[in-house]
Amino acid sequence: MSTSSDFITGIIKFGGQTNGRDKFFRLVQYSVKLIWWNLKNKNDLVEKLKKLESSMSMTRKLLRMGKSLDFIQAALKSLHIKEDVIRWTVTLSKISQSMFLLFDHIIYFHNLGIIKTDKAKWSKISAQFWFFSLALNLTRNFYDITNLVKLEMSKQQKRGNEMQYSNGETTATYNGRQTSNAGALSVVVQCVCDNKPVFLDLVKNVSDLVLPLNTLGKVNASTGVQGSLGIISSMIGVATVWNPTLKLVP
Template sequence: MDLLSAVVKFNNQTNGRDKLCRLFQYGTKCGWWSIEKLRDDPSLIKKLKDLEYHLGTFRKLLRFGKSLDILQGALKTLHLDDIALRATISLAKINQSLYLLLDHVIWLARVGLIDIDKKYWGKTSAKFWMTQIILNLTRNLYDICSAVSNELYKRNKSKRSRGDKNGDIEASINPAPKQTPLLLKVIGDNKPVFLDSAKNVADVWLPMSVLGHVNISPGTQGMLGVISSCIAILVTWNPTLKLVP
């Protein structure tokens, strides 16, 4: 597939457009915060803040109805054999579905169809978002520990096999070929896990900031959002990097 075809395919995906809008949304946040710090230009700052707001509203429209898809996905993960994966993935998807459901309500309020306390609903939505990310990070930690454990088991088994085959004396004379450092080997063999972990580490600060659990500047929020959005775009562009299930 040539580059143009890949771009068209990416742009045809609702998920791809959402990730691009997210990148621009958080990039805009970085932009107006930087301008606010470097020079006094209220007019430009207001335009960028308005753009950020409208991009956020557009993203909510793109995701409208997605809460049902996520909930259906949660029902499928209930049949996973691994209890740790079953619990973390299913609960994460349920929280994501509730987060998106409230996000739909907030979008309806933004376009003037209903009248609600948007600040309250926004914070409630952020609670489900934060819980989802924490559960995803728990799953990431479990996957990383499993990957390290499996690699250590393979290396120990290989050492024992060489010792049994060649004998201790010959093994000491002809040492085993140098192995790739453990961490680099695990990362290389489990790119989806580490990409997903990096995305979640960047994302978790965003709902925590909304809820007031941490105090980070809009510029930092924007940078974290840009980082996680770039990872999400990479994974959407190359599905082999997506963490499954």
């Protein structure tokens, strides 16, 4: 009963957040994209699914209305981060996300028919800022991972030295042979287990990267690939809203 109650409470809390609804609609949007790509021979159903995908996209644009200001505020707060690489990658990424959403609003008003503009032009400008934001996020991810691997290697080396000191040269030789065979894998596995937010954020950013590159014409990803990658990044987004401990901070 307690588990069921916690799950229902989690659903209510998740649905009460604008970010949660946005992540859920994004998951539905890319799931529908993948489905209609697989059903491309069934024209009537495909057209209905395309309309549903378009509706999800428009709903998400509405939910994100004004969110560009939130990212500007977050960028100002991140200027107080002490570590230089983290400070500048996070700050510039937030600013880029703000600009991406700002131009995305223009596309939204064009789709509504409120204004007339060059949709393709603004879509590319918006995608450029999205790509720049993801590139900065990935820079931060690789910086974090490098530091985590160095720290874990240092810990394992320290443990090895302590074993050598305690048990003598025989154990130290065995430990060295074991490290040469499986040490690297052990470090990676331990880093992933101990730092899930970093690695989930990496997977999300890598998955999303293809989407703006496709809009910019730098890659030619099929609708199926876009849908699959969108589902992966959306599921991670849903997971981080549902369980905030999985979200990379700051």
